[in-house]
Amino acid sequence: MTIPGWYQSLDTLQQVCRDTFGVPVTYRPSVITRPDLGGISIQVTAIFEDDQEPQSFMGGGIDAIVPRTTLELRVADLGFDPVAGDDVLVNGHSYRVKDVQLDSHGTALLTLVNLLS
Numbered sequence: 001m002t003i004p005g006w007y008q009s010l011d012t013l014q015q016v017c018r019d020t021f022g023v024p025v026t027y028r029p030s031v032i033t034r035p036d037l038g039g040i041s042i043q044v045t046a047i048f049e050d051d052q053e054p055q056s057f058m059g060g061g062i063d064a065i066v067p068r069t070t071l072e073l074r075v076a077d078l079g080f081d082p083v084a085g086d087d088v089l090v091n092g093h094s095y096r097v098k099d100v101q102l103d104s105h106g107t108a109l110l111t112l113v114n115l116l117s
Contacts, residue, residue: 019045021047023055026043027044027086027087028040033086043079044074046073049072051069052070053066069114071110072110073110075108083097084098089112092117094115095112095114098113
């Protein structure tokens, strides 16, 4: 059962979050995997998180804190689906897209790897 206005309310909430927490991002599709896009750069506003999360390895015998850098953006702002291998520039730092998780509401959560710029 779909609640009337649910999708509009969700879109409005996501827009408020982007306006409040978003930062300017330069998105560059990979020239190798996406030659059809010609190496263009797209300016979008996205929610960037450079966080850490605890991980257990070897059945819990080794615990570590590992970086988890993510970027949440609207696919419609790009005009195409993001894919692993694309690059983003955030706050003067370069990252490569490692993983893409698309949801059913047009938002993508990208896991990023720092390219040590």
